[in-house]
Amino acid sequence: MIELEQYQDLQIMQKTDFENTITFEAPHDTANYDYKVVIAPDYASSPTFTLGVGSGLTKTNTTTLTMKLTDDQTNSLADNYEGVWELVSQASDGTLTRELQGDVVVSPGLVPIW
DSSP, X not given: OOOOOOBOOEEEETTSOXXXXXXXXXXXXXXXXXXXXXXXXXXXXXXXXXXXXXXXXEEEETTEEEEEEOHHHHHTSOTTXXXXXXXXXXXXXXXXXXXXXXXXXXXXXXXXXO
């Protein structure tokens, strides 16, 4: 069951590494949950990314997660990319909670990165 929703929009710069830090309020303990992030386009213009713990998503400490996309991943997003994302946690009893969700936009990279 998905219980709670919070909103956070993401702006991703194309051709650069992207990092987003997510901080929970205590007593939330990230050790007690598994997490997945899905970033999906509104249209089939770009790939869908699924990030899990150890694969683009890191439990930084007991109340913090860090999600990362590489410059190669952000470069694969179309110039006109618009999409959505969500972070879902799963407790040991199987309870699912949508912790965050929001819109995603991409700012195109104009200058080649050297």
